[in-house]
Amino acid sequence: QVQLVESGGGLVQAGGSLRLSCAASGRTFSMYAMGWFRQPPGKEREFVAVIGRSGHITDYADSVKGRFTISRDYSKNTVALQMNSLKPEDTAVYYCAADAAFATLRQGLAHYWGQGTQVIVSS
Numbered sequence: 001q002v003q004l005v006e007s008g009g010g011l012v013q014a015g016g017s018l019r020l021s022c023a024a025s026g027r028t029f030s031m032y033a034m035g036w037f038r039q040p041p042g043k044e045r046e047f048v049a050v051i052g053r054s055g056h057i058t059d060y061a062d063s064v065k066g067r068f069t070i071s072r073d074y075s076k077n078t079v080a081l082q083m084n085s086l087k088p089e090d091t092a093v094y095y096c097a098a099d100a101a102f103a104t105l106r107q108g109l110a111h112y113w114g115q116g117t118q119v120i121v122s123s
Helices: 100-104
Strands: 002-007 009-015 018-026 035-039 047-053 059-060 070-071 080-084 092-099 115-121
Touching: 002 070, 002 092, 018 092, 018 115, 035 070, 035 080, 035 100, 047 080, 047 092, 047 100, 059 070, 092 100
Parallel strands: 009 115
Antiparallel strands: 002 018, 018 080, 035 047, 035 092, 047 059, 070 080, 092 115
8 A cells, every 4th residue: 555645735826836846755755756737626636746666767748848847756755746936827726646667657547636726826
């Protein structure tokens, strides 16, 4: 079992920044690819970013490329999402996810999910 707990959400003005963090507990952190997904109000959950087990491979949704950065800290068993130049359309509940397979995670079929943290970007 892997437990994921997100933090760092909140209310921010457009153009501002937020840093989300996800703490992972349970089995060996390095065994899992980690990712972030989001669900905007009234919409389906969508992919945001993913990072591989070694931390060398990352992938981003086109809508966040150049603005968001995913990273992981093996000493703290955490994965972070640095969000800059935020836009109102970034408003969503953000979920942390983990899976042993990068491709599975990238497709949104992760085995483990956090409870989510709310991000609201005001215009």
